[in-house]
Amino acid sequence: MPRAAAYSLEAAVRQSPPLDANNAADDAWVRDKTIVITGGASGFGAGYLKRWAAAGATVVIGDINVKKGDQLVRDVKKETGNPNLHFFHCDVTDWQSQVQFFKDAVKVSPHGGIDTVVANAGITDPDPTIEKPEDLDGPNPPPPNLAVLDVNLKGVLYTTHLALFYLPRNPDSTPANPNCDPSQTHRDRHLLLLSSMAGIWPIPAQTLYATSKHAVVGLYRNLRSSCFMHGVRINLICPYFIDTPIVTTAGRMVLAGGAVGKAEHVVEAATRFVADPRIAGRAVFVGPKLKVAQNADGEWNLVEREEDAGEQRAIWELYAHDFEDSELFTRNVIRIMNRVTEIRGWAGWLQDMIKAIKHGFRMTSL
Ligand SMILES: NC(=O)c1ccc[n+]([C@@H]2O[C@H](COP(=O)([O-])OP(=O)(O)OC[C@H]3O[C@@H](n4cnc5c(N)ncnc54)[C@H](O)[C@@H]3O)[C@@H](O)[C@H]2O)c1
Known part of the structure; x- marks a missing residue:
């Protein structure tokens, strides 16, 4: 189908070109950045902290798990020798708690501002009652437990709201620019959202979780058309099942025999976004690293024999051309x-x- 000029919105909304799959992130570009992460005490958050602390960034994590967050920061400070690592209690569902967290982050930031916000905190559905009407006996049906929406949607909206307040106020930062020189761009205005494969396709029996993650994709797709007006760049990661504490025993049993991804590949994808200030309006799916090859029709297939040609891939471009096509x-x-x-x-x-x-x-x- 011919591409109509009216649909070529990428330039108007400052969307950068697709990621170069062969280019790893340059950790040197992360140095001296101040990065704020919600839900940073475990899983991906802990992975980001370790990687970006080693690269020399100031990393501020907030979490409801005070014991784990505190200990993690102490350990990573010792491991990396980076003194600019901080933990603060933060409950993302509580507006005042998030406001305080952002204020604390600005206070400890060596340059008095925030370069990247990672809206990472999330939970799975503790009680998918919405799916079990047969359990709701009695004349007065109890309300559904919407805790997962509180954390994964309301919490992310609060984080986004605060990011859009603080990022444009980052001292000495200029509006995000896909043509900038990353080695010379020391200040940034970047919001990174965490959705899931459950934001793209359904997960039966995790309806509310999948609903919350679809909402994060909706938030991303809306904001990438407008947040450049605040000079802010936005990107999105949608992980497949990845081995972190969020995956419950029941979940592990359901997944038994299948492929599960590694947190290091999510950290790699996030590092690419955080490190390179030219990347804007891009989304990636992160799954298990597998050897794959593209056929003549452009379809990707698993390479099943060792001797056949292919490439190792964990990170896939997503919502790549929807502005164009x-x-x-x-x-x-x-x-x-x-x-x-x-x-x-x-x-x-x-x-x-x-x-x-x-x-x-x-x-x-x-
Ligand atoms: N691991 C996966 O398979 C997977 C797949 C897709 C998406 N994700 C998403 O990635 C993000 C990180 O997940 P993870 O795998 O690292 O899980 P995790 O459970 O290891 O980490 C999540 C962190 O969020 C914190 N948290 C929970 N509620 C909070 C609240 N109200 N306020 C502040 N912090 C809170 C937890 O204490 C925990 O430290 C989540 O948004 C999750 O939905 C994970």
């Missing part, structure tokens, strides 16, 4: 709507504006 349905609907607007012309615009003014100046629908 939007889905057929969306494209058709938008084309029809644009045609209606064209036909109605200025007369239609004027008619609607008069109607809107008569409607009164209400800023909400309530």
Whole structure:
């Protein structure tokens, strides 16, 4: 299908070109950055802390697990000799707690600002009651437990809101620019969101978890079209099942016999985003590292014989070309709507504006 110029929005929203799969992150570009991570006491958060501490960054982690977070920071300080590592208690579901966390991070930042925010804290669904109506006997059905939405959605929205407040105020930072020289760009304005493969496809029996992660993808897809206006760049990681404490025993049993990824590859993907200030509006899926090859139709397949050609891959570009090649349905609907607007012309615009003014100046629908 020919590519219509009207759909070429990448330049308008400052989306950078696809990641170069052969290019690892340059840890030197992480040095001197101040990075704030929610849910940093375990799993990926602990992995980011270790990698970026070793690279010389200031890393500030917040978590509800005070004992684990405190100990982790002590251990990594000792291992790396980096004194600029900090733990603060932070409950992402509590607005005041997150505000305090960001204020503390700014206070300990050597340059008084934040370069990257990683909205990482997350939980799985502790009680997927929404799926079990047969358990709800009695005349008054109990409300569903929405704790997973509190952490994975409300918490991420709070983090995003604070990131969009603090990142543009990062002293000496300039608006994110895909054409900058990373070795000369010491200050940054970067928000990294953590969704999941559950943000792309369903996970039966984890409906609320998958709903929360779909919402994070929605947040990302909306913000990448607008947050460049604050000079902020945004990127997204969607991991497959990765071996961290979040994967429960029941989950491990379901996954038994299949492929599971490693946290180091999520850390690698995140490091690429954090290190390179040119990357904006990109999303990756991170899964187990496997040998794969592309056939003549462009389909990827597993390379099953040692001697056959292929490449080792854990990180895959995702939501890569949707600005250029939007889905057929969306494209058709938008084309029809644009045609209606064209036909109605200025007369239609004027008619609607008069109607809107008569409607009164209400800023909400309530
Ligand atoms: N490991 C996987 O298979 C996988 C796959 C896809 C997405 N993810 C996502 O990656 C992120 C990190 O997960 P992980 O695998 O490192 O899990 P993890 O359980 O090892 O780490 C999550 C951290 O978040 C913290 N946390 C929970 N509730 C919090 C709250 N209210 N406030 C602050 N911190 C809180 C926990 O204490 C923990 O330290 C999560 O958003 C998760 O949904 C993980």
